[in-house]
Amino acid sequence: MHMTRRSTLTAAGAAGLALVAGIGSAHAEPHPALRSAINALERARNDLQHAAHDFGGHRVEAIQSIDRALEQLRIAIKYDR
Numbered sequence: 001m002h003m004t005r006r007s008t009l010t011a012a013g014a015a016g017l018a019l020v021a022g023i024g025s026a027h028a029e030p031h032p033a034l035r036s037a038i039n040a041l042e043r044a045r046n047d048l049q050h051a052a053h054d055f056g057g058h059r060v061e062a063i064q065s066i067d068r069a070l071e072q073l074r075i076a077i078k079y080d081r
Contacts, residue, residue, distance in 0.1 A: 031077055038073050041066050 029035065045066045048059050055062075 031080065034073050034077050038070060041070050041073075045070075 045063055048063050048066070051059060054060065
């Protein structure tokens with residue numbers, strides 16, 4: 001699957017939206033919005049890692065940004081325990 005910059009940004013936006021939409025929702029599992037955001041970001045990272053192009057060097061920076069976002073989300077989950 002080829003991931004364009006637009007679809008990468010869309011995936012990141014969807015992760016953010018999942019985070020915001022899930023705040024205050026029922027707690028079937030602890031922090032479903034955070035877990036949903038993590039899953040979306042992991043899929044976006046995987047798509048970028050397997051992309052055929054480097055998108056003018058932006059692919060590497062996008063992957064690094066996703067890694068930082070994932071780290072912060074995981075810290076947020078741990079912080080609430």
